[in-house]
Amino acid sequence: MPRFFNITGPCRPDRHYMLPAEARLPTLDRFIAEELYFVVHAARQTGKTTAMRSMAARLRAKGMAAVVATLETSQGATAVGEAEPRWLSAIAWSAENQLPVGQRPPPPVSIDGHAEGGRLAAWLSAWCRALHPVPLVLLLDEADVVTGPAMVNLLRQLRSGFFDRPEAFPASVVLIGMRDLRDYLVSAKDGTPVNPGSPFNIKAASLTLRNFTRDEVASLYGQHTADTGQVFTPEAVDRAFHWSQGQPFLVNALARTVVMEEIPDPATPVTVAHVDGARDRLVLARTTHLDSLAQRLREPRLAPILRAILLGDEHWNIRYDSDDFQYAVDLGLVRRGASGAEVMNPLYREVLARQLSLQAEAMIPPAWWPWRRPDGGLDFDALVTAFVGWWRQNADMLVLHEDEPYKEAAAHLAFMGFLQRLVNGGGSVEREYAAGRGRVDLVAHWGGERFVAELKRVPPGRRSLAEVRKEGIAQLAGYLDTLGLAEGWLLVFDQTPGRTWKQRCWRREVRVGDKRLHLRGA
Numbered sequence: 001m002p003r004f005f006n007i008t009g010p011c012r013p014d015r016h017y018m019l020p021a022e023a024r025l026p027t028l029d030r031f032i033a034e035e036l037y038f039v040v041h042a043a044r045q046t047g048k049t050t051a052m053r054s055m056a057a058r059l060r061a062k063g064m065a066a067v068v069a070t071l072e073t074s075q076g077a078t079a080v081g082e083a084e085p086r087w088l089s090a091i092a093w094s095a096e097n098q099l100p101v102g103q104r105p106p107p108p109v110s111i112d113g114h115a116e117g118g119r120l121a122a123w124l125s126a127w128c129r130a131l132h133p134v135p136l137v138l139l140l141d142e143a144d145v146v147t148g149p150a151m152v153n154l155l156r157q158l159r160s161g162f163f164d165r166p167e168a169f170p171a172s173v174v175l176i177g178m179r180d181l182r183d184y185l186v187s188a189k190d191g192t193p194v195n196p197g198s199p200f201n202i203k204a205a206s207l208t209l210r211n212f213t214r215d216e217v218a219s220l221y222g223q224h225t226a227d228t229g230q231v232f233t234p235e236a237v238d239r240a241f242h243w244s245q246g247q248p249f250l251v252n253a254l255a256r257t258v259v260m261e262e263i264p265d266p267a268t269p270v271t272v273a274h275v276d277g278a279r280d281r282l283v284l285a286r287t288t289h290l291d292s293l294a295q296r297l298r299e300p301r302l303a304p305i306l307r308a309i310l311l312g313d314e315h316w317n318i319r320y321d322s323d324d325f326q327y328a329v330d331l332g333l334v335r336r337g338a339s340g341a342e343v344m345n346p347l348y349r350e351v352l353a354r355q356l357s358l359q360a361e362a363m364i365p366p367a368w369w370p371w372r373r374p375d376g377g378l379d380f381d382a383l384v385t386a387f388v389g390w391w392r393q394n395a396d397m398l399v400l401h402e403d404e405p406y407k408e409a410a411a412h413l414a415f416m417g418f419l420q421r422l423v424n425g426g427g428s429v430e431r432e433y434a435a436g437r438g439r440v441d442l443v444a445h446w447g448g449e450r451f452v453a454e455l456k457r458v459p460p461g462r463r464s465l466a467e468v469r470k471e472g473i474a475q476l477a478g479y480l481d482t483l484g485l486a487e488g489w490l491l492v493f494d495q496t497p498g499r500t501w502k503q504r505c506w507r508r509e510v511r512v513g514d515k516r517l518h519l520r521g522a
Contacts, residue, residue, distance in 0.1 A: 003227055005256035007249060007287070010050040017223040017252075019216055021051035024209045028055055032137060035171040036204035037162065041144075041180045043332020043344075045249035045289055046209050048176055052139045056098070059137055064171075065103045066137040069094035071146055071154075078148030080117045087120055087154065091138070103131060121157040125168045135171035144177030162202045179330040180206045182323065211246030214238070221255055221270075230259060230266035239275040245345035247332065249289050254278045280428070283350055293333060293348060294355040302328055303405035306352065309334065309341050310409045311457065312437040340436030353416055353431050356406055360398060361417030364390070371422065378427070380444070380451040381518060384489050387418045388522045392501050411493040411522065412440055412455050419444055419453070439475055443483070452480060452488040460495050468492055469519065477512040489518045 006016040022028060024047065031038050032055075042048050052068050059066035069091040077083040088108040095104050105127040114122045128136050146154055161169030175181065181203060212220070217240060221232040232240075232255075244250035257278035258270050282290065296302055301324040308317040318341050319325060325341070328334045335344050343349040369386040373379045391414055398410045406413065419429055419442065427446035440455040456472045458465050472490045480488045494504045506521040 003223070005224070005252040005259070007045070007253050007256055007289070010053055011047070017220055017227075017255075018050070019212065019220055020054070021047035021209070022054055025051055025207055027205075027207065031204060031207075032059065032172050034204075035135070035165060037158070037173045037175075037202050038204045039175045039177075039181045039206040040208070041177055041206060041330055042209040043247070043330070044178055044292065046211070046332070047248050048209060049141055051209065052141065052174065052176055056137070056139060060098070063134065064137055065095075065099055065131055065134050066139070067091065067095045067098050068139040068141060070141040072142040074150065075142075075145040076147075078150050080150050080153045083146060083150035084116065084119055084153070088123060091140075103134065106130065117153050118157065118160075120154070121160045121169075124170060125161055125164065128166065128170060129168050132167050135166040137172045137174075138170040139174040139176060141176045143175040144179045159202050178332075179327060182326075211244075212241075212248060212251055213246060214241045217241050217244075217246060217251050220251065224255065224259065228259075228266040230263075230268070230270065232270040233272075235272050236270045236275050239272045243275070243279050243345065243347045247345055247348075250282075250345065250347055253282055253287065253289070257281050276428075279347060279350075282347065283354065286351075290348075290351050293331075294351060296331065296333065297352060297355060298405055300405075302331075302333065305334065305341065306343075307406050307409055309343060309435045310353070310356070310406070310412060310433055310440070312433055312439045313435055314438070318435050337434055339434040342434035346430075349431055349433070353413075353433075354420065356409070357413040357417035357420065359417070360410075360414040361421050363394060363397070364418055364421045367422060376447070377449055378444070378446040378451065380453075380489065383419070383422060384453070384491065384518070384520055387415055388491075388505055388520055390418065391415075391522050392505060408457075408495070411457065411495075415453070415455060415491060416442070439472065441479055450483065450485060452476070452483065452485055454479065454488065454490050455493070456490065457493040458496055460497055465492065465494055465496070465521075473510060473512060473517060473519070476517055477515050480515050486514060487516045487518070489520065491520050491522060493522050 001015065003015060003017050006018070011018040011021070025040065040048060040052065049068075056066040056068045071087060071090060073090055074083040074086040077086060085108070092105055092108055105123065108123060111119050111122045111126065124136075124138070158173055165171050214237070218232075218237045221237060221240075225231050240251060240254045244254060254275060258274050259266075261281060262274045262277050263270065286294070297306060305318055305325060305328050320336065320341070332344055333348065334341050343352060367386075369382050371379050371382055371386070391411065395411070395414075398414055404410075416429070416431065423429055423444055423446060427444060430443045430445070432441040438456065442453045442455070444451040444453070454472060454476045456468050458468045469490075469492055472492060476488050476490050480486065504521050508519040510517045510519060
């Protein structure tokens with residue numbers, strides 16, 4: 001069977017185009033040689049399981065007993081008595097599939113006489129004594145799905161035998177998951193700060209898989225070229241790296257969509273336009289991977305961070321040293337960029353913004369204003385004017401609920417939805433937003449033209465309209481200069497308490513050098 005780009009489950013070199021996942025974890029061999037216990041964490045579908053399975057296979061080839069087992073079956077089982085039998089069953093089942101008969105563990109029923117909450121440690125100890133001098137390396141995947149008292153007990157049992165390794169306990173234990181150990185201990189303790197000395201102070205390190213580099217993306221795509229003859233142009237590789245920032249799932253998903261849906265004919269080279277088309281298909285299709293990200297938008301730990309990013313808020317609105325920020329990073333949602341906290345890559349940025357603006361977009365009727373110029377192009381000024389009128393009539397409905405986590409961003413999201421609704425008929429929108437930028441930049445593409453809109457707000461009680469407007473003029477002029485455009489729109493949403501709509505809605509035209517700026521208040 002021909003190889004293909006994989007977007008589901010671990011990769012196999014005989015079936016999938018792939019890069020060695022272990023190459024992105026260069027310290028693994030040293031940690032195993034030193035018989036250490038450690039954590040491997042990274043966002044969903046970045047290659048963790050592929051890397052761990054590959055490492056386990058290498059260790060078995062060297063004569064070790066290495067087992068990869070998933071703890072996923074114990075998800076939701078917070079009581080030790082419910083979770084512990086599932087851990088034993090999962091490890092025993094994996095060992096039976098991965099190890100030769102002579103290295104398999106005793107049946108879990110052999111330790112039924114031990115007290116609940118200590119059976120795992122007793123069973124591992126009996127197994128390792130029978131194996132000795134062959135060392136056992138235990139890799140526990142999906143470790144962070146274990147929660148509450150069950151998680152604390154699991155870690156305590158693993159710690160209890162640490163000093164008896166390797167003769168009577170696993171030589172190395174690797175906990176694998178999306179989040180680092182500290183975060184799932186905080187979750188297990190219902191938000192209580194973690195005591196660094198308990199319950200897993202034997203952890204040597206926390207490792208994470210980096211994303212692909214641009215050259216690695218080119219190498220991966222080159223495997224498809226070698227197999228089929230279909231070429232990815234250098235510009236197409238650059239574009240795929242731009243949208244994905246090397247996130248392994250997106251790198252594969254973009255390529256898979258291109259070669260299976262955009263241009264299945266291998267005689268046709270892959271261009272930037274094809275990659276952009278694949279990006280649009282992925283955004284609209286909302287694959288399971290992307291949908292799982294969108295579902296996290298309203299988590300209490302994540303919403304304040306994403307709201308600040310979306311509004312371009314000042315840096316102090318995000319606690320970069322908090323467990324919540326690290327949680328967002330571990331999930332692969334955000335990173336700390338040059339301007340501050342930002343969504344991890346442009347494709348995620350588009351998915352999250354579209355999901356949040358979906359309600360506003362659904363409320364917008366078909367264009368009721370003359371939105372085309374006489375030459376057939378997009379009348380962007382008419383679009384902005386129509387939006388201000390629509391926002392004035394519908395703002396209250398969009399910010400009605402006091403518990404809405406994105407209430408402060410309602411105006412930004414409404415304009416994004418308004419713009420998206422129109423360009424769905426034949427254009428596209430690019431969005432730039434990050435904490436610390438002080439604004440959101442939008443570029444609408446329509447009929448070969450580009451239209452720039454910058455969104456700012458007057459935060460209640462913190463800055464004046466005059467200050468925000470002055471800053472916005474300078475920022476928009478600089479952005480237009482960067483893009484090589486001569487015209488742009490600045491929308492300022494005034495959230496000062498007590499402002500009437502007459503005071504909020506205003507318009508001005510200014511020039512900065514050769515740039516023409518259209519200013520609108522709402």
